[in-house]
Amino acid sequence: MKKKWKLALALSICLSMLAVSGCGGGSNSGNASGGSTSGGNASTDSGVNYEPYGKYDETVEFTIGRHTNHVNNLPEGDTIENNLATRYVESRVNVRAKVAWETDDMKQKLSLSMTTSDLPDVMLVDRELFNQLVDNDLIADMTEVYEKTASSGVKEFYSSYGDLLLDQVTVDGKIMGLPMTNIGNQHQLLWVRKDWVDKVGAELPKTLDDVWNLARTFIEKDVSGTGETGGFVMDQNAMNFSPVFAVYNAFPTQWITNEEGKVVYGSVQPEMKEALQDLSDRYKEGLIDKQFVIRSNEEKEALVIDGKVGMLFNPWWIGYTNYKDSIKQTPEAEWVAVSAPVDDNGKFKTIRQDPVGGGIVVVKKSYPHPEAIMKSINLTTDFLYSLTDDAVNYKKEHPDELLTDNSRWNNDPTQIPMQVDYNDVLKRYYEDIIKADEAGDESIIQADRIVSLRAYQEFKEKGNDVDVNTYGEYISRIEGQREANNPNLEVILGGFYGTTETMKLKWANLEKMEEETILKIIMGEAPISEFDKFVETWHRTGGDEILAEING
Template structure:
């Protein structure tokens, strides 16, 4: 009995010491003494008297455009944050496999203060009570700019990181209107006496003209290029009112899976017939990415589906081979009501920023995100002036996407940023006032002006900037666009175990049908197997 009392006394002393020391062992970083957060610390841009440091786990750094002497922890972007709010990031570790590294860290308890995690790891961290509630931090410390960005998504973004109404992380964003567009060689259209298509029949008719008249002049003209994934042809599926790989809602509000609906069979039948007809590259399932690009670059292909950002791919090199190549974007094919349909991709893109529970200054993480976003997108006069004053320290690539060398490498932007961006360029062009262009869009504006002056007689990178930011962004916001929200984002328990096999079955079946290696009725067998081997369980979990 005496031993038990002695143990209890020791235990109470230990607990008292832990309480007196702040319990969590965090302060200006992972190892400092705990500090009290005062109301001023919550101000979005208030500066700490003493440096507040945090550790972060990162993907292996691939950045190679830092000025001499700079590092991933010490460069113009990080120095801006430090100079304004006295917050510093230290890299705890880098990894090529974030999920594996964090899973191991959870078992050892050796978590960094800040992590950029997948939805799967996010849920595990919550289940194990390892991350901080960031509700107050967001409400009090997020800048107006950050809040406006998040609010542009309505409830579809922050609701995904809430647990019992509490904000448990800051999501990276997947901007809207990144759907597939139809890219067409307009010079070929003129050559064969055709017109830019609108309906699906017009799309196929134009493809026939390209092939029959050998628009490439090579004797090997290909109407359509596609990759090994049949979902590359999502606009064709949508014209049939089919939405493969998407969780959609039926008339009763229940979530169903697009790939197993009757409309899919009709769409697959159509694609199978066009493949047999020779409108789709016969070797598409076997070609490497480089071989597929070569068909476009070397002038053998006249159409392909790709989002607005095609100019940032190697496809832009087609003007090297043929200076007369003229690529335009079209929102086609439309459905019988003249609508170009698409499903909204998951607005959470790239990951979720979380903070380890017990870290003394979670508001410092929000400040870092505030300042970094201001810096990347030139959102404040202070950020613009800072970059001008340190112009010799800028990264060699000043792209607004270049977020790797920042304290927390997350990308966030407005849901409708493509519309904002395009309209900004057009308004400045029409007014002749370059000063009206947002600072981080100047490169695009200059590319626009140079193309207007010289046409294709410009550098391929300038051409790529032009077709993405003018052609692509314009068409991504076409008035005929009809966007439907997905019925579900995420991963159920059954999906964790069975989704990989179901996806493989789906992809293999669809490819075989399109290429004529399986009859279209194979779709019915696929649907039955999908439901029996996990699909019904998944649907039950989603709709519970």
């Protein structure tokens, strides 16, 4: 991991005092005996039970600071601390979580907790807070705990990222936190109305010229029949058009590694100019929605739902957005995903997003049983993803205690609300559905994937006559996941994912300047030469300082 950036002196002193004081979060964790379950021999060291599923003879408690849960879909009488998911962990390893507090602003709350010597035993923090806690020696080294106590399921999830994931939380060779995962292949795909393509006698696009030509054809032939057929909808910051930029080998908003091995910022590289000029030309021509900057998300969605736009960029999970409602308005709509445009080498390029998603679980250094936290994560992961027969059977044995809205279990009511998954889970998930469908046997896949399998089978039988939620499940889990793993995909690792000291002070202004410049150029409100002025100003007003910090 990159060098951790130091705190301001006052905060450093305050946190150092906290480290010395060793103030706890009110847990009763000291009463654990370190005994194992009757079903296996727990590996113990100085009374510590490292067995991944080893059950303590006496209850081990920990406190946790949590984001406020605003959705209550728990059965009557159940709470965040006491529900089917938490009871499963308690019944198997005798580990119990107590909520120290809930908040809508984790950063502010944890900052206050640090200054008042009131840290909970477990925290889910962002990179900035993680760095602060590491720098001030306030959190536990989890290396031995991970190696000895992490379940095979959790280790398989983490290892699917190679070294990329754990490198983000490793400091001086020590694993200092357990990251939530941001799965791979969540890049923008080109979604196209295939029925429109057939109607105008065209083919699905491959190159950038193909993409623009198809948009042009849709508009010229008013394929919607509304007299208002439009081109592409675009996000207000234009970043959903990353596939277009990538054709020019441009990667705005991304830290990338250049040919010399140095980290550079994609938005200020010379390749950006040609991409911006192209987008500006297409905007002027009318292939991009002229009002994209002022449209609300609802208005943008309405253009698609009402059948006036037949092409847009969106990741695989489009079916979990309002776009799925398009089949209500136009039952004949046939949406397909395409990995386009490709570059001159036939590659569809994207930058790997930050592998850490949602935060990092850290344990207070003075907490005596960090291995208990790993056990909780083991069992929670088994429960959420139905990884073991035991977890599957437990849920079957308690049908009246499941979530009240009949959804698949989410991670919010669990002891530690973290989510981990395979880097290539989209490929695994898709292949599992197809395999089970071909075999005619849903019992051969994880229980949490059966809803997707059934949606696929219902869609094959009824087509767009299914309800919109079933359609959304189908279009994401079949169309989206399949195309997210197209063989022509080229994933480029990001050069840097963190935050530096100068970024804390200057990034907001740099980001605002960048967004304004890109939008003005695309909309023709500024000439392409404005890009050169932006690059010079970016380097002079903080960019060079940030680059120096990143490259060390």
